[in-house]
Amino acid sequence: MKLAATKVPISTVWTSPDAPRDIDAPATAAVPDVAAWAKSMDTETRFGLHGRTLTQLLFAEPVLVRSERDGWSEILAPWQPSSQDELGYPGWVPSSHLGELPTSASDPVAITVPTATLLTEPGGRPVVELSFATVLASDEHADGYTRVATPDGGHGWLPDAVLRSVVEPSDADERLRLGEQFLGLEYLWGGTSAYGLDCSGLVHAVSRVLGLRTPRDAHDQADDLPNIPLDEVQPGDLYFFARPGKTIHHVGFVSPTGMLHASETGKRLENTPLTEDRRSTLTTAARF
Template structure:
């Protein structure tokens, strides 16, 4: 790999760090190859889960542009599949271990035709064989390596010469049409009670804009990564006319959008509104009626 080249992520969930120096001793499980994101999140205390050292996460097979390589094994990259107009017009910038990447020139870099539909699954060496790669998460896009066999599907993997297998029921065809409100809410609802994780983008931990990004990613729609960029990219909807599947955006006066959630019901009398969101205050994904303190910062509704 070299500076200026494109690469793909070879771990199931890779963290995009603010800087190599931001890494803490507790982050060691997230730095391995393979990365053990489940163990990493389980080892974080509530304050460590909301620290700003992790900017986002990258899923297996996701493309990045390498902008710098350090002798100590760190790569500065732009995540080209996570738009961030505010930070870099090419995508979301950050750092990750170079060992989490592989050159973008293998069969695994073809056009993904299937997407993981299980919350978390594993890849096996053969149908019903030993686990080769655990922790593959919802929304991961994969390239088929052949037809199903006995209920299993082979797929190409970045950094693996031979195809790996996972249950065919854990996959869905890559969507080719805009999602319906019912589909949006069905995907997002599967992440209810997932713990809040700043920069999180998986079923191991997720933040508010990560929930929106991952939900639409699973349904074949690429969205920006951050809440303010998501709001800017969507169509404004007059409050009172929002419907399930739209988005509520929140901001302090004079500040950019800092929170976003998915509308789950049409507004009711007396201003009652409901949404599904990754809530910093409750430290998890939940569906709730907007409390007064949240309504006080409600800006508008948006629609993709």
């Protein structure tokens, strides 16, 4: 296996090289346009992603490349822990989406807003639009900007106002505030970016901004995080849901209203009281 890094803003991870449909071309292009892809899909088309997409990689995210064939790379994503493989979440991405790991740098920072523009220099020309939860190593600060290392030996600058050091302490209020930025965002199966999130993708992305290494899938999150009694939950904790005899299928942040969560395909990210169906399938809770 070899190490690589995602060199595009968002690379969707697929179950196989044959999984993408014609309508998915914007997501698999050498320069993917995930915003246009998400906008092009109606609810029925989004349902068609079930069994096709798995997760998403963000800019500069490291991967292990297992094999390559026909322009595709079989990868493991170590920043996305999974019970499927101890080395990281498995799947397939276009090889054109991968480049060399960023050069040495320190002080990792995360993008805290839905999207942020990487610049050539402080106040300079735009290079690329990056998503929430993108984590980059920084090596310099000047005039309210931070210089970050990018794949293939490059650098760029981001305003300090859109960044957060991942080693800063965080609390429940910050978890909810970060998640609430996406209220109204349409659910996307396998989504971990500002253009679409699924339930566990929301939890994983918010956790990444806060420097927390949280598994990618809901059932792994429930297994990994300390469980707490349901009658002791506080805002910022997690609710988990499963039907009798089934694996956990849903997760959301406990909120003063009820639950902040990416509901399901065809619906939008919401912060609402628990419905009767949700209460009947609520199985456990966990705390970071």
